[in-house]
Amino acid sequence: MKIALVHDWLPFMGGAERVLTNFFELYPKAPIYTTICNKSKIDGPLREANIITSNLQKKNKEIKNHRKLFPLMMTAIERFNLNEYDVVLSSSSSVAKGVITSPSTMHICYCHSPMRYAWEFSHEYAGKMAGKGSLKGKLLSYFLTGIRLWDNASSDRVDYFIANSQNVAKRIWKHYRRKSVVIHPPVRCNLFNISDIDDEYFLIVSRLQEYKRIDLAIEAFNKLGFPLVIIGDGPDREKLERMAKSNIKFLGRESDEVIKEHYAKCRAFIFPGEEDFGITPLEAMASGRPVIAYRKGGALETVVENKTGVFFDNQNCEDLTKAIEEFESMTFDKYDIRKHAEAFDEAVFKENIKVFIEEKYEEFNKNMESENRDI
Structure with missing residues (x-):
């Protein structure tokens, strides 16, 4: 072939x-x-x-x-x-x-994914790109109709x-x-390993874009005061940094080695957005670390509730805060979490x-x- x-x-x-x-x-x-x-x-x-x-x-x-x-x-x-x-x-x-x-x-x-901005997420994208009710937004709506026609025909x-x-x-x-x-x-499981060191920080590894809902995590950790490390860069970085208190650190883009080390030692991985699948929660689980995720999208297919992580039901600060507080009273087996991730190797x-x-x-x-x- x-x-x-x-x-x-x-x-x-x-x-x-x-x-x-x-x-x-x-x-x-x-x-x-x-x-x-x-x-x-x-x-x-x-x-x-x-x-x-x-x-x-x-x-x-x-x-x-x-x-x-x-x-x-x-x-x-x-x-x-x-x-x-x-x-x-x-x-x-x-x-x-x-x-x-x-x-x-x-x-x-x-x-x-089918084009996110063409179908059920089109209203969200159009509002953010052009402003709700604006002339530009109305013109964009007509443009998106053409995109949908092409996207469907090309399938x-x-x-x-x-x-x-x-x-x-x-x-x-x-x-x-x-x-x-x-x-x-x-997930490339052989890149990640389990560590005996249990640090106190929670972790996010993500591109800093609006739909990732990093703002939600910042709001929750501002309230809780727990340490949060955010690895990644993107168009929303400056806005997110202005929101964050001193317990939240932004590392920007980092090497695979730095990311691997942070996965291995974090308290838990935070996944506040809705993704079509989402590979970073599996990278955290390949490192033996539990995930706190929004109960929607691809996370439902990778996170096993109370075994490899916990969910929060509504995409708001109150529900995420409650999930983190509940997580604090729970225990997880690093090796069971790792074994689960290996099914996705x-x-x-x-x-x-x-x-x-x-x-x-x-x-x-x-x-x-x-x-x-x-x-």
Whole structure:
């Protein structure tokens, strides 16, 4: 099989890029097609990959704000010529699934999410981007209608969908009316270890964006006075730092070694947002540390209540504060937590992806032969 990988964009490393890394490790000869790539911001095996960018990126010049290019990305992704490949494996939460392939090419999409800003989260995104009731907001609403039409139409170009969670599988069915198989994203368990040192701080590892709800955690820890360490950067950092009291420390972007050490020694990991899946809680659990999470989204598929963590029901300061206070009176077994995380290890993920592709490729070719006989 001659395989190509397709990814929305590569401005920096995140959870979706860790999935792409696993795809590349499975198929190291496969080129990666993407709209833009900031090569200085990617790490690990992807540094050795043959990354082919779209016409949106000139002479490998790095893109500071890739989101401004979004209106052009749908056309850019469609311009890639993938006719020479037997299999296209796309990693998509936006435009990657929209690549055009020949009838003899099997397209499997690993879907991190249908476009969040196009569907049920569109009102939230539009309000934040343009302001509620503004002229700009009304114009954006018309633009999003067109995006939804393209997003739905492009889903028909996919032969088989893989969802990263049951949560996303439901959304794929709702918005695309397509069935999918769930294969959870991988956590690289061998990167994390259990420590005998139990420090007093709670931990967040996250990009500092509004929907991550880091503000909620800051509000709760301002009230409780417990130490909180926040690792990560993003557009909301200055605003969040202004909110925080002295018991809350912002470390910014840190190396894998620093993150690994903080996971291993923290009191617990705080996960206040609603994610389609969310890999950071599993990284904390691979380090033997419990998670305090909002009871919604992907956390419901990774956190086992009272065994690997606790939930809070409503996304407000009072409920999160109550969950933290209840957690303080509980005990957890580090090794049981670690064992649970190992079920999501990247070795399991790679084997599941490999078997799925091989089975579907055989099925796809049989269907092609049958259709050719009927013509």
